[in-house]
Amino acid sequence: MSAQNNIPQNLQEWQALAASLKIEGRAFINGSYVDALSGETRATHNPANGEQLAQIASCGPKDADLAVQVARETFEAGVWSKMPPMQRKKIMVRFAELIEENQVEIALLESLDAGKPIGDTMAVDVPGAATTIRWSGEAIDKIYDEVAPTGPGELGLVTRMPLGVVAAIVPWNFPLSTTAWKLGPALATGNSIILKPASNTPLTAIKLAGLAKQAGLPDGVLNVLPGPGSSLGKALGLHMDIDCLTFTGSTEVGKTLTEYSGQSNLKRTFLELGGKSPNIVFADADLDKAAEAAALAIFYNQGETCTAGSRLLVEKSIAGDFIQKVRKAATRFKPGHPQDPNTAMGALIDRSQFDTVEFYVAKGLEQGAQLVCGGSPVEEVAGGYYYEPTVFRNVTSDMTIAREEIFGPVLSVIEFDGEAEALAIANDSIYGLAAGIWTNNLGRAHRMARDIYAGSVWINNYFGGDITVPFGGFKQSGNGRDKSLHALDKYCELKSTWIDLS
Structure with missing residues (x-):
């Protein structure tokens, strides 16, 4: 390996590092790595050669119920949602630093899991994820609420409130990047999160959960559930105590998740879907x-x-x-x-x-x-x-x-x-x-x-x-936006408070 940051320099060195990795495959709930309640696991494979990488917890509806309960209790307790903005910012900036400090391992996990070139995961995916988390964190204490232009006898306030419990379902083609696009603004605005990575690319999401805890994120704020979309994804989409669902993936699945919103509690559903650009x-x-x-x-x-x-x-x-x-x-x-x-x-x-x-x-x-x-x-x-x-x-x-x-x-x-x-x-x-x-x-x-x-x-x-610029689509490419300050709007409610000063 190179003496500079111990970065492998060729295929053989990367393969040697891969062979030495201890891959974590459990879910992450309430600050701890745990097995699925059923005890079931599912193998994830390396697209480069078809070989098994690890056995991954296969979570289902009962795990979803538990994670949502934890996320709701954490949100209501205010340990993150009511934490002073500057303190939340420090934790998110530290989270970004830990992503950078673990760049080699995270880049390798992403390459092994998704078949992506290691040169891309090192130069694009990992630095981009760290930038997204840091930028979102830095924005926390720089966004102001509003005072309405009222007469002298009234005072009108417009304040942003976190939505509550956010479920984020991310795809297999850019697992790390899209995870950061969801986590950054959702955490910055004070929400609790259940993250469901794609069932065939869960490794970097599971790794990030531990780094977030190490950075100081309170237990229960970020929960990671690997598992199949047909059961776990459906359970999240239909859950009556999830306030928002953000999804990146196919248009077909996006339409189904929108139906689930209507069949349940009308949770906000934001979609970044397909394209034919x-x-x-x-x-x-x-x-x-x-x-x-x-x-x-x-x-x-x-x-x-x-x-x-x-x-x-x-x-x-x-x-x-x-x-x-x-x-x-x-x-x-x-x-x-x-x-x-x-x-x-x-x-x-x-x-x-x-x-x-x-x-x-x-x-x-x-x-x-x-x-x-x-x-x-x-x-x-x-x-x-x-x-x-x-x-x-x-x-x-x-x-x-x-x-x-x-x-x-x-x-x-x-x-x-x-x-x-x-x-x-x-x-x-x-x-x-x-x-x-x-x-x-x-x-x-x-x-x-x-x-x-x-x-x-x-x-x-x-x-x-x-x-700095928003990302999302028109027509059947979805709704809502990732990235930029506009992304923070997805994870907030606006509250109007009118005060009689007479």
């Missing part, structure tokens, strides 16, 4: 830069990204040459072992997702799309789920691969002629999560950004932004 390239753009970004937009994180630029819209006059540039850029994303620091694209999460990618590639060929490159699995490591970067051209908007979210490294190229047609194609989707625009025409950039129905629009870049 257009990445639009005009002839006047910097084409070399746009081509590199187009490959990154779809092949980053194996294409398992809700904002993936899976629809590449290219102006007809440059289509042939530009597609070849993208094809060349795609070679940088050759699938490799996730724990190899040189790997740019790791393994798909599991057999089910691998089969989904295979299905859509076959569907694209069946419906007449032309395969430019890829289209086949790769046996990088025996037992793992690897797929080549895949590009289709001659795609039309009515094709399945242009309409449905694949969640894999499959790019659909659609040609257009002029701004109006590009806009029409871009908005021809049930989703509205993100979009990219590549042009050196300032007026066109502003017109397109204004008229595209998407929560994030990136001009001459893709995946731009940081914690």
